[in-house]
Amino acid sequence: MEKNLFQKLPKVDILMKSEKLEEISKKMSYHNYYQAVKDGIEFFRNKIKNREITDFTEDEVISKIKEISGIKSRPNLRRVINGTGTIIHTNLGRSILNEKITEDLGEILLNYSNLEYDLETGSRGSRYSHIEKLICDITGAEGALIVNNNAAAVILCLNEFANGKNTIVSRGELVEIGGSFRIPEIMKLAGTTLKEVGTTNKTHVFDYEDNIDEETAVLLKVHTSNFKIIGFTEEADKKDIAELGKKYEILTMEDLGSGVLVDFSKYGLPKEPTIQESIKSGIDIVTVSGDKLLGGPQCGIILGKKPLIERLKKNQYLRAFRVNKITISILENIFQYYKDEREAIKEIPILNMITEEKGKVLERAEKLSAILKERNIENSIIETESKIGGGSMPEETVESYAICFTGDAVLLEKRFRGNDIPVIGRIKNDHFILDAKTLREKDFEEITGAAERIFL
Secondary structure, three states: OHHHHHHHOOOHHHHHOOHHHHHHHHHOOHHHHHHHHHHHHHHHHHHHHOOOOOOOOHHHHHHHHHHHHHHHHOOOOOOOEEOOOEEEOHHHOOOOOOHHHHHHHHHHHOOOOOOOEOOOOOOEOOHHHHOHHHHHHHHOOOEEEEEOOHHHHHHHHHHHHHOOOEEEEEHHHOOEEHHHEEHHHHHHHHOOEEEEEOOOOEOOHHHHHHOOOOOEEEEEEEOOOOOOOOOOOEOOOHHHHHHHHHHHOOEEEEEEEOOOOOOHHHHOOOOOOOHHHHHHOOOOEEEEEOOOOOOOOOOEEEEEOHHHHHHHHOOOHHHHHEOOHHHHHHHHHHHHHOOOHHHHHHHOHHHHHHHOOHHHHHHHHHHHHHHHHHOOOOEEEEEEEEEEEOOEEEEEEEEEEEEEEOOOHHHHHHHHHOOOOOEEOEEEOOEEEEEHHHOOHHHHHHHHHHHHHHHO
16 A cells, blocks of 8 residues: 555656646746655655555645745745834834835846946946935034944944044943944954943043043943933933043044934924934034934944044945945935925834824724624734834833734744744733734735634
8 A cells, every 4th residue: 555655656757847836837946846846745755654644646746846835935034014013123124114215226226326426427436425415414414424234333433533542431331232242342343442431320521531541532422222221320411522522632422323313202202312413412423323213224324524424434444334225225215205304204114103193003903903803803902012122212112002812822923923924923911912003004914814824
């Protein structure tokens, strides 16, 4: 019996020519298609060997090959549905973009571009010229430079202005960002020596001044955007740091971290220091991330006095840290929106989610809940709290609503995550929930389909 089953297994070359697999074969590379067919046959070979089946049909083999083909055709980096409620979710790619930006980006990617070509003179141009003036107009800075992330921005600046010298930082601002990257280690890599001043909870301007000597090159202020010290605390005001730098002719710098151009207090949220305020304070150099509260692509933005920015453009590290046309195209679109704050709030998805009224989130939750109930999928709506995320505004949450499912929370989390388009939620009070704050209506069909496969 077992021998007959082995003999019944179809040949690889015959299956590869099967009309039933023709559509799949056209969508896959030859190598992946061949491997999928081979793996499908091997699956049944093992079933026979382990005596798990007593018979099978060719259609069953073809069905298995189609299943394997789907997995092999799936890219490793792919779309997921964010039902966690964390708006700037670092593990899920942080800021998302609107369709217009992706359309403009497609135009750049599908064609040649004037990335480093001056259309007026017909000679070589600078990739940074496409966006520098726009960024300066929005932020009030004299000059601007883009690198591939904020850590690179800090390294570049400290290497240029403090290599072989000391950089003074408050003990309360020696932050660690994700992946165990720490300010002291970044400073060491840049070639500058860290000089800690003050205490963890209190640092005064005189702490900086008392530690200035002939080896001091930079007074660095770091915004603690991913944690907060509360209680008996004090920090030196950036304006006072700027004045101190002028007094001793020492460069002042602020790593603002998240970087925001909108005053969130106008939308009922706690105030976060803005980029414009840092520039107005007189600080010489300000660095920020592009893909957090700014709502753009991953990049580091360096803002500051024009002569200092020009020096940075000549630093050898810039070649290693330079951004590509994708980043420049996206960032240009993002800053165009910031010409009008109302348009920025409307068109930049991250800002739209952060400032969205609670009632609109409830409407979205009710709509999804009703669709699920129409498909006989039991659920309820609960009040919850969403997070800003991305190492931004660590103490702040935003009121939200979530779809709550009945059943084994751990198992449901795993099964939703295993969907073709993974649906990522979270477990709260032993229930699996999908937070409507980060769900979009275009996600509903896929969520409903996943729920049907899981529950019905």
